[in-house]
Amino acid sequence: MKITAIETLRTAEFANVLWVRIHTDSDLIGLGETFYGAGAVEAHVHDTLAARLLGRDPLRIEAIHRDMLNLPMAQSSTGVEYRAASAVDIALWDLFGKVCGQPVHQMLGGLCRDRQRVYNTCAGYRYVRTTNIRPVDTWNLGEAAGPYEDLDGFMNRADAVAESLLESGIGAMKIWPFDPPAQANEGLFISAEQLKKAIEPFEKIRKAVGDRMEIMVEFHSLWNLPTAKLIAKALEPYKPTWFEDPIRMNSPQALAEYARSTDVWVCASETLGSRFAYKEMLDRDATHVVMVDLCWTGGLTEGRKIASMAETYHRPFAPHDCIGPVGFVAAVHTSFSQPNTLIQESVRAFYTGWYRELVTEVPVIRDGYVLPMEGPGLGTELQPAVFDRPDLTVRNTSR
Known part of the structure; x- marks a missing residue:
């Protein structure tokens, strides 16, 4: 079997989502995805990677992965090179499963459990749907499109959101009420009034449901170290499960200082690319929970290596999902195949x-757990209606 064509698809409405389809001479097609800067990633796929892919055996996944990232500018990041390689890699694993007639989780080693616990990231229906990525707390805030407008919910009615999640069996939620003061103050400081306001959702949740709800706190790397430590101390009485990306993920030493300052777990990081960046964090005891976005860090090939490395440091693994649907499916397959998966991120509004x-x-989510995907490969395809969209851009490179 040989790769005969590389196809990319993106739309104006979902402008940050890029799909990659790997065509073969056996008529099987592999589907992959990445997110953010879709036009730039598309250019790299066709202008740089296509020549390294066409005519090759798509089942030589490790060799192809190495060649896609053996470039001077691909240096352990989540930049264009890694995002493009991630999308291609996911598509190759989809192909591998289809060739063998097995789900991707089976190709990765098989199920480690029959169901996987999930938490709900409290985004809204239009949180990352549009072209412009504005400050995270205001991404389409207030544009309700259904019953799970959880962004507006946690900002204003966190107790009701927690109760709603528990009713559906979901016992963990992630919120980010500290983003508004971070943006207002450029992450340099937080006033007493701002601190009190940002803590209100935690007070509401604990008052309404007690300790039945786990709370993960997302900081989006917006704070400097002293302020991040101050916020951590203020939140400790509410017993959060983890603090995620409190500072920029470019200083393992600074993150290690942060981790030593609090009893709450540190989770890092969807923003890291390749296992080498994670090793720097792990070597310094800077993170307790290893989070990976498979669409950014190098795909399934790199993601499973990161999960395995985390296990050697006795750290749990927690795949990220707050981007596109194919990435979510890939994350679920990886979660099931790794023995140290703690919990899988999900967004019910998505x-x-x-x-x-x-x-x-x-993926089917029931009673707070996601179930394994069925069918060969990833077990999902683009809807036929996607190919008929008037805002669709398709680019194809073939032999």
């Missing part, structure tokens, strides 16, 4: 909402 507009199958 998997009950816009994900269904784009792919044929989304």
Whole structure:
């Protein structure tokens, strides 16, 4: 079997989502995805990677992965080179599963459990749907499109959101009420009034449901170290499960200082690319929970290596999902195949909402757990309607 064509697809409406389809002479097609800067990633796929892919055996995944990242500018980041390689790699694993007639989680070693616990990231229906990525707390805030407008919910009615999640069996949620003061003050300081306001959602959740709800705190790398430590101390009485990306993920030493300053776990980081960046964090005891975004860090090939490395440091693994539907599916396959997976991120406004507009199958989430995907490969394809969209851009490079 040989790769005969590389196809990319993107739309004006979902402008940051890029799909890659790997065509072969056996008529099998592998589907991959990445997110953010879709036009730039598209250019790299066709102008740089296509020549390294066409005519090759798509099942030589490790060799192809090495060649895609054996470039002077591909240096352990989540830049264009890694995002492009991630999308291609996911597509190759989809192909591998289809060739063998098995789900990707089976190709990665098989199920480690029959169901996987999830938490709900409290985004809204249009959180990352549009072209412009504005400050995270205001991404389409207030544009309700259904019952799970959880961004507006946690900002204003965190107790009601927690109760709603528990009713559906989901016992963990992630929120980011500290983003507004971070943006207002450029992450340099937080006033007493701002601190009190940002803590309100935690007070509401604990008052309404007690300790039945786990709370993960997302900081989006917006704070300097002293302020991040101050916020951590203020939040400790509310017993959060983890603090995620409190500072920029470019200083393992600074993150290690932060980790030593609090009893709450540190989670890092969707923003890291390749296992080498994670090793720097792990060697310094800077992180307790290893989070990976498979669409950014190098795909399934790199993601499983990071999970395995985390296990050697006795650290749990927690795949990221707050981007596109194919990435979510890939993360679920990886979660099931890794023995140290703690929990899988999910967004109910996405998997009950816009994900269904784009792919044929989304993972089933029931009673707070995600179930394994069925069918060969990833187990999902682009909806036929995607190919008929008037805002669709398709680029194809073939032999």
